[in-house]
Amino acid sequence: MDLLRLTRPLNVILFLAATALGGALVAGAAAFEGAALGALFLAMGSATLVGAGSNVVNDLYDVEIDRVNRPGRPLAAGTVSARAAWIFWALLSAGGVLLGSLVSPLHAAISAASVALLWVYSAKLKGTVLLGNVAVAAVIGMGVAFGGLAVGPARGPLWAGGLVGAAIVFAREIAKDVEDAEGDRAGGARTLPIVWGERRALGLSIGVIVLVLAALPLAAEVVGASFYVWGLPLAACLLMALWTLGATLGVGEPLREPSRRASGWLKGALVAGIVGLVIARLG
Known part of the structure; x- marks a missing residue:
């Protein structure tokens, strides 16, 4: 077990x-x-x-x-x-x-x-600045391509889904690095929050989330207009993650707990995005 x-x-x-x-x-x-x-x-x-x-x-x-x-x-x-x-x-x-x-x-x-x-x-x-975050995001994007290429040639919707998923995972990995900063420091890692500072790192995560939100209409145009409806849970999770992180930046409180909550919302966004994209594509 x-x-x-x-x-x-x-x-x-x-x-x-x-x-x-x-x-x-x-x-x-x-x-x-x-x-x-x-x-x-x-x-x-x-x-x-x-x-x-x-x-x-x-x-x-x-x-x-x-x-x-x-x-x-x-x-x-x-x-x-x-x-x-x-x-x-x-x-x-x-x-x-x-x-x-x-x-x-x-x-x-x-x-x-x-x-x-x-x-x-x-x-x-994993203990480096950004490279580990990019690697994990790339693997998720590759996972989407992996399934698509099993059933046919690559198409526009495949790349739209892969990029959205990879970007969400990238933002989540940064939030997780902030959550784990205490242990990473003890282990000698040099992750983004340790090198840049936790608030600056979360600022990058926020920027990526904003870009994903801005790109959702483009994804809907590629995947199908029904994604404007089925993508709403995804947008709601992204907005909650954005609110959770944004509320911490001007406050002197510890960032571990808000980062943990934001990471949870971003995981929810990934799930909601997968479900929404599948329904929009099959509809």
Whole structure:
């Protein structure tokens, strides 16, 4: 059970959902029929395993930081050994690449590249200024493309969905860095809030959220006019994240709790965006 907790199942569902979104954006309802459905299921399974493995390897490199920020995590609490976690990561990653290879050689290459990028993120990039944030956002965007390319050639809606998802994840990763700043400092990391300052980092997150809100009408024009309706929950979550972060910038209070709440709203925005884009595309 603790091994499964390392995968963060609720977060892994986002990898699965992003891949399904890509299929829907390219082929609409046809993505869930016949041979396309089989290919999409394999792609979803591949993305899910790769995503689960990425969470495991992230915890392996974050043990000392998690002892400050999240002491209940299995590796930080000592309920799972590092050896068992490394074996679990290898099995999940190999399974993800194998399933990707059953879709196409391109999917095998993308899944293998994602495993490598996510390992580099955990080992080298997570504690750097912006590079780690960009890497995580890029993987989510790749996940959308991964599903879309399983059922057909890339189309405009695919890139619109991928860019919206990647931008939301980028803003969320910055908020999470502010939330985790205390433990990251103890672990010697040099994340954006540590180098720039927490309020300046949140200012960048706010700027990205504003850009996403401004781009939603453009996404609706590409995906379908019904997104003006189905995208409202996404816009509401983004506005709540914006309000939560904006209210902190001129106040001298600690930023960890507001950043945690904003991160939750941004995760909600990602879910709402996936649902809204799928409904708009299938409608």
